[in-house]
Amino acid sequence: MGTVGTGVIRIVQDSADLLAARTGRPIAISAVSARTRNKDRGVDLTAYGWEDDPVALAKRGDVDVFVEVVGGSDGPAKAATEAALAAGKPVVTANKAMLAIHGQALAELAEANGAPLRFEAAVAGGIPCIKALTEGLAGNNITRVSGVMNGTCNYILTRMENSGLPYEDIFKEADALGYLEADPNLDVGGIDAGHKLAILSAIAFGTQVDFEGVQLQGIQEVSIDDIRRAGDMGYRIKLLGEARRTDAGIEQSMRPTLVPATSPLGQLEGGTNMVVIEGDAVGQIVLRGAGAGEGPTASAVMGDVADIARGLHIPPFGQPAASLAPATRAAAVTECAHYLRLALRDEPGALARVATVLGQAGISIDRMRQYDHPGTDAPVLIVTHPCAPAALAAALEGVTATGVVSGAPVALQIQTP
Amino acid sequence: MGTVGTGVIRIVQDSADLLAARTGRPIAISAVSARTRNKDRGVDLTAYGWEDDPVALAKRGDVDVFVEVVGGSDGPAKAATEAALAAGKPVVTANKAMLAIHGQALAELAEANGAPLRFEAAVAGGIPCIKALTEGLAGNNITRVSGVMNGTCNYILTRMENSGLPYEDIFKEADALGYLEADPNLDVGGIDAGHKLAILSAIAFGTQVDFEGVQLQGIQEVSIDDIRRAGDMGYRIKLLGEARRTDAGIEQSMRPTLVPATSPLGQLEGGTNMVVIEGDAVGQIVLRGAGAGEGPTASAVMGDVADIARGLHIPPFGQPAASLAPATRAAAVTECAHYLRLALRDEPGALARVATVLGQAGISIDRMRQYDHPGTDAPVLIVTHPCAPAALAAALEGVTATGVVSGAPVALQIQTP
The missing domain is CATH 3.40.50.720 (NAD(P)-binding Rossmann-like Domain)
Incomplete structure (x- = not known):
């Protein structure tokens, strides 16, 4: 109640x-x-x-x-x-x-x-996405499910962009408005959205639900500068979930991601959710609607009640639980371009060191830009060519080990089409 | 086969x-x-x-x-x-x-x-919109269903815009590509899309399907100039279906309509379809996907086959046929702004005559612009404030009766939010 x-x-x-x-x-x-x-x-x-x-x-x-x-x-x-x-x-x-x-x-x-x-x-409030996936698209081999499924994170990211205020300020605002869960990390840490993605993924790929297999990255590290610089390049940052069937297994991630500003995902504002389903027969289906709230969520509940009243009875995950295989995890194998933000120490040859380490790790640089730096550390923005996220993570450890950067580099994926 | x-x-x-x-x-x-x-x-x-x-x-x-x-x-x-x-x-x-x-x-x-x-x-190829409406949103009083449901018309309008070529040229191109029905009027006359809207409308409002009640306007009268001028004002022209429950009854229309270029409907390209459903609990749900083609349509067929194999058995229109009331028609009652194109004869006071007739009919003008005219007739573009389409139609008869315009005025609705 x-x-x-x-x-x-x-x-x-x-x-x-x-x-x-x-x-x-x-x-x-x-x-x-x-x-x-x-x-x-x-x-x-x-x-x-x-x-x-x-x-x-x-x-x-x-x-x-x-x-x-x-x-x-x-x-x-x-x-x-x-x-x-x-x-x-x-x-x-x-x-x-x-x-x-x-x-x-x-x-x-x-x-x-x-x-x-x-x-x-x-999942996704009032959007009948589980029904679409389980029933309407039952004739498809589903290859990918993605989407924005946490309205609070989308609200925070949208508000940061529109107000120019830093994460901490907007977090407090969202908290005051009652938008955050009792444990805010459920929202901003991507856990709540990760739960939703894991459910969709199990239905899509006929596997046991595997929340532990979701690569989680919260929005806490996204700075107002990241949002501005992404915007300069034609992107917006969204907490994006991606679940894919790959040759190596099921890949699931929920992380802040750069998406083209003009794409359907890039245009989402505030608490609106979007679920994108790709199947071998249907191609791409996009579903959009309110992700939370009394009416939309109750609408989804009542759709299920109506189904039961009408006698619909199918297994919860679309096929018998005994036939759901454990999900083979293939974390971070799909190659994508990345946005990197480093704080470079003001030392001669520092940028060359970073570029060399990345190059030796096979990470190819698409663009690099060093910004003015009033302090001692120079913000450096790098966009990579597509590479495996796991390979990039290893390369960034190498970058940190050089000692020419302050703190840990921030790496955000850029959505592949 | x-x-x-x-x-x-x-x-x-x-x-x-x-x-x-x-x-x-x-x-x-x-x-x-x-x-x-x-x-x-x-x-x-x-x-x-x-x-x-x-x-x-x-x-x-x-x-x-x-x-x-x-x-x-x-x-x-x-x-x-x-x-x-x-x-x-x-x-x-x-x-x-x-x-x-x-x-x-x-x-x-x-x-x-x-x-x-x-x-x-x-309806709408691979998009599981009938399932969403009939089952997923069964807990809602549906107030409005709208959308772009004919890929061929959207292809023609998009190609006209991108190529700058007139309707006749792109029509021939679409015909050569095999995009048109054997009777092309089914597509460009809005009949095919009107069929789809009538089906959705019956499910949404619990009435008998009433295709004859759909106000139909084809895309044949849309000129490349209309597309350009709409674009100048931030609109794109789409063959848009609208079905609403009003106090006077069910209003159904399928007509070329100006929609904001940045809206989800305005961004549709080529053969993509979109269905927008509004319900009292869920708010607005937007569904987007391929509107035709072997894979998407077969996906929809197999979703239904899977439902039957799983034992789903609900009445075709969501409630028993005997309980579906005949649709009370309320054609063209919802007020909206209009885009008008007139060919004004080169006579002193002609524009004043038009404005006077519109004003006397209670049609309020938001913007009016007269373009250069190499010939004898001057193209005049008028955007009205919201008015009932039926009132506008009557007013336009009065405009024609003045004798100061050549041919019949072209009137296109501007979508209400």
Whole structure:
């Protein structure tokens, strides 16, 4: 009964006739559960049963479908979800953390008990991307799924760009506006978006969900200068997720990435999300919409509820959990151009040392520019030709070892088309 | 067994394991039918049965699902679809003309015989927009569906803009490239796109499909000058479909429309389609992808086949055909700004006459510009403030009646946000 739960109640109350017409049966709330009972949520709950314990709610005899919008990978959300599935009851959840970490076990439990487990609301808010991937594009070998899936990070990056203010200031602003999770690292560290990507990746490639296999890089290191310089080159910086099927295995990453400013991804503002799916038959499909909020998330929950009411019953990840292979990880193998920012010490030959080390590591430089430096360290911006991220990481260790740069170089990928 | 049929065969052959894993059962071709049997289509058909008559194919005992990719609103496509449905067999079709004209009768036939009838491929090629609207967004009161749904028209308009060549030249080019339907008016007259919009509109608003209620305006009158002048004002011209629920009823139109060049719709190039759905809970969802072609259309067909194999069975238009109300037409009531092009006779006071007539009709002018005129008629461009299209049409009759303009004024709508 937080924001999303309230949105679900609102739809059930306001659109009862519509839901009945579309699903062929009445959809009604039996009972609800929340941490505090007496709180004005703007919806009337007096007609519904009440349970203090969500597990008790999940087990109630008059509950046909259990909707879990508590959040958190473990704790009451998981306990109640397991209780409902064990009782053979369909579950609809918005819980990306739970799915990303316990998705395989929950899918097995759901299938063993013949209960649907659906989670459209867990990824990209109101965008029906899980349905598109699992059902609409079921005839495709999916080759790549990418997208911007964390509205808070996109808000911070957009606001930095528009205001010219540094990360720290905008972070505080987002916090004051209530945009950040209780643990902000879930947002700015890319974890929340990584959870979502891992879920999409499992469905796309028919593997067990492998959140640990997502290469994570947060937006904390993105400076206002990076945003400006990327802009000068025609790019914007987005927290971009990429999941690809490669010959070496599944590659998953969630990291700040330079995308062309004029591309659909580059034009995203604020809390809008975008999911891009590429399949062998369909080519590229782009889906865009609100990534969070009461209405959009409740819309996704209710789409799943309607599916269940209509009798749709497919395995949670699109094929039986037992047939999902463990994901073979192929981290950072796809070559791409990189944006590098170094702080060069004011020593003769320093830039040559950096260039030499990169060249010896096989990293080819596309552009290099040294900026004015009021202090002792000169900011240097380098754009590389496409190279394997792993090779670049090794090369940057070599650059650091030269002793001619201050601190760790910042490396951001430039999206490959 | 044209382009789309060949694509379907290819997916079934190449992705048999994938389809079996995802749907839980093998998917195989029993038999095929086409106008000519001995033709190299690039796929091996020797393992399949053959029927000269598609109706016989639809009735075969070893056919569980009938896939209709013949096209045409009547004739063999309709006969075979009816035969399959009458026999209780699920039908998957890509046939927008048939659905737009006979959708209600076919839905009633399908439901009476307990057979699914699915048609994702009929609208916007590979974009799973019917699934999004019918299922994913089932919790929403849909308020508006819009989009660019005819790749050929978008190709012609884009090519005119890029080449600076007039409509007639690019029309011939598109014809030579095989982009046009046998009756080109289906494309350039907006009929094909109108069929698609009528299907989406029926699902969105829970009404009987009402193609006759779509206000149609083709792209034939769009001149290269219109494209240039729209561009000067920051717009591009797209054949845009709009379906809205208004207090007066359902408003459907398919017409060349000025859209902001920087908007998602304004950035569409060539054969790409876009469908924009607005719902009370979800806000705005934008879906983009290839609108035609073997792979994308076959992807949509196979998504429907997979749904049927997985046991999904919902009414064709999302709710029982008997519950779909006839669409109350509210044509051209939503106010919008307009772009007008007139050829003004070289007479004293001519422009004043036009302005006076428009003003008397309550049409307020935002901008007006008279261009150089080497001949006797001066091109005049007018942008109006928002007004009802019906009021503008009446006003333009008054303008024509003044006798100070040559030919009929060209009026294009400017999209409202």
